[in-house]
Amino acid sequence: MNDSHQRVYAAIAAIPRGRVASYGAIAARAGLPGRARLVGRLLGEVPEGMVLPWYRVLRSSGHIAMPPGSRGFREQSRLLRAEGVEVKNGRVPLSRFGLNGDLDHALWGMPDA
Numbered sequence: 001m002n003d004s005h006q007r008v009y010a011a012i013a014a015i016p017r018g019r020v021a022s023y024g025a026i027a028a029r030a031g032l033p034g035r036a037r038l039v040g041r042l043l044g045e046v047p048e049g050m051v052l053p054w055y056r057v058l059r060s061s062g063h064i065a066m067p068p069g070s071r072g073f074r075e076q077s078r079l080l081r082a083e084g085v086e087v088k089n090g091r092v093p094l095s096r097f098g099l100n101g102d103l104d105h106a107l108w109g110m111p112d113a
Helices: 001-013 023-029 036-045 071-084 102-106
Strands: none
Touching: 001 036, 023 036, 071 102
């Protein structure tokens, strides 16, 4: 596994319980800005035996990337809710549950979309 892949996996592993991050945010944290698609690809290629909180990674809109109603969609929703993350119509309000959600909300008073 090359260094950039290791950094992506480390960034995903670092998402705390009850928080989510977008594919793009993970790429940026791994030092690979603009490589959101790489993050998505790597999530589909997690090495055997590696356990990651894959379900904490969402689209930049806060939506679950899997097709609504699919088994993966239901599982991701279930796992997020089990951690206290609000999922409504397949979307998580990033202003509250994103890695920097509380800080952004406190500083800018961003409404939940």
